[in-house]
Amino acid sequence: MAKIISGKDVAEKILITNIKPKVDDLKLKGVIPTLVVILVGDVQASASYVRQKEKFAAKAGIKSEVRKFSETAPEQEVLDEIIKINKDSDIHGIIVQLPLPDHISVTKILNSIDPSKDVDGFTPTNVGKLFLGEETLVSCTPKGIMLLLESVNTDLKGKNVTVIGRSNIVGKPVSILCQQKHATVTMCHSRTKDLTAKLSDADVIIVAVGVPKFIHGDQIPMGSIVIDVGIHNVDGKLCGDVDFESAQNKVSAITPVPGGVGPMTVCALIENTVIAAERLSNKN
Numbered sequence: 001m002a003k004i005i006s007g008k009d010v011a012e013k014i015l016i017t018n019i020k021p022k023v024d025d026l027k028l029k030g031v032i033p034t035l036v037v038i039l040v041g042d043v044q045a046s047a048s049y050v051r052q053k054e055k056f057a058a059k060a061g062i063k064s065e066v067r068k069f070s071e072t073a074p075e076q077e078v079l080d081e082i083i084k085i086n087k088d089s090d091i092h093g094i095i096v097q098l099p100l101p102d103h104i105s106v107t108k109i110l111n112s113i114d115p116s117k118d119v120d121g122f123t124p125t126n127v128g129k130l131f132l133g134e135e136t137l138v139s140c141t142p143k144g145i146m147l148l149l150e151s152v153n154t155d156l157k158g159k160n161v162t163v164i165g166r167s168n169i170v171g172k173p174v175s176i177l178c179q180q181k182h183a184t185v186t187m188c189h190s191r192t193k194d195l196t197a198k199l200s201d202a203d204v205i206i207v208a209v210g211v212p213k214f215i216h217g218d219q220i221p222m223g224s225i226v227i228d229v230g231i232h233n234v235d236g237k238l239c240g241d242v243d244f245e246s247a248q249n250k251v252s253a254i255t256p257v258p259g260g261v262g263p264m265t266v267c268a269l270i271e272n273t274v275i276a277a278e279r280l281s282n283k284n
């Protein structure tokens with residue numbers, strides 16, 4: 001019987017047992033970890049992520065604020081706000097909710113964030129440090145995936161991990177993190193030939209493709225662990241990149257959608273904000 005890895009439960013436990021005590025310590029020193037979320041336009045999906053971030057922030061006892069801009073706000077207006085936040089010593093974490101309207105350059109916006117407050121881990125400085133294995137703020141979804149694997153006591157040393165998808169926000173960073181844990185990583189993407197063959201000796205499969213129910217049980221080796229990053233609304237029902245029904249008969253453990261990687265991404269964001277607050281307050 002496959003274990004269903006509940007990201008919701010793991011996130012809740014980490015928030016209360018690991019993160020909240022650190023927040024309480026910081027508060028005793030007069031530091032209230034504070035996250036600012038920049039939201040441009042009125043994207044429905046972004047609004048629901050933002051609500052989840054606020055809920056988790058409240059659970060951990062950190063302060064979270066949303067700064068909203070209209071869909072037509074000029075790029076410079078958003079940049080000016082980021083520059084202001086970079087200088088504000090009461091704010092420790094900043095994230096810009098993506099996607100942004102077409103007239104705003106994502107690269108320009110992300111590059112303007114002070115790396116020490118870049119709790120999404122998207123700035124070139126933090127991505128570079130991750131690559132080099134230096135202390136950094138690790139981007140949230142890959143960090144959340146590693147926490148999920150830890151929660152089921154997966155020692156990656158010498159294991160075969162197959163990552164499907166090579167995006168900058170999921171596939172590439174999670175492959176680096178798995179290598180740092182001494183796994184042998186196979187990276188697959190849209191030009192990979194015979195994907196099923198690449199999965200045949202996988203101990204762990206991480207799927208971040210963005211196609212509903214893309215991976216089926218018949219492609220999954222018996223007893224592997226599957227982490228499903230995808231999230232889709234198909235005919236009003238949420239599903240992932242993995243066909244859960246057929247996969248669950250093959251795996252030893254699998255994440256559900258919803259309630260798997262999603263809550264862990266938000267949990268990692270809150271943890272990054274607390275780490276940033278600790279590091280910034282030690283500098284002052």
Ligand code: NAD
Pocket residue numbers: 141164165166167168169170171188189190191192195208209210211229230231232261262265
């Ligand atoms: P992306 O579109 O940036 O990248 C998709 C990757 O999949 C690409 O590297 C591409 O090469 C690969 N791919 C596409 N078709 C393929 C095929 N036929 N065979 C093999 N590889 C193929 O996507 P992303 O940003 O990494 O997101 C992936 C999914 O994860 C999406 O559904 C997204 O909504 C979801 N997501 C969820 C969270 C979360 O917190 N739950 C966070 C980030 C992304």
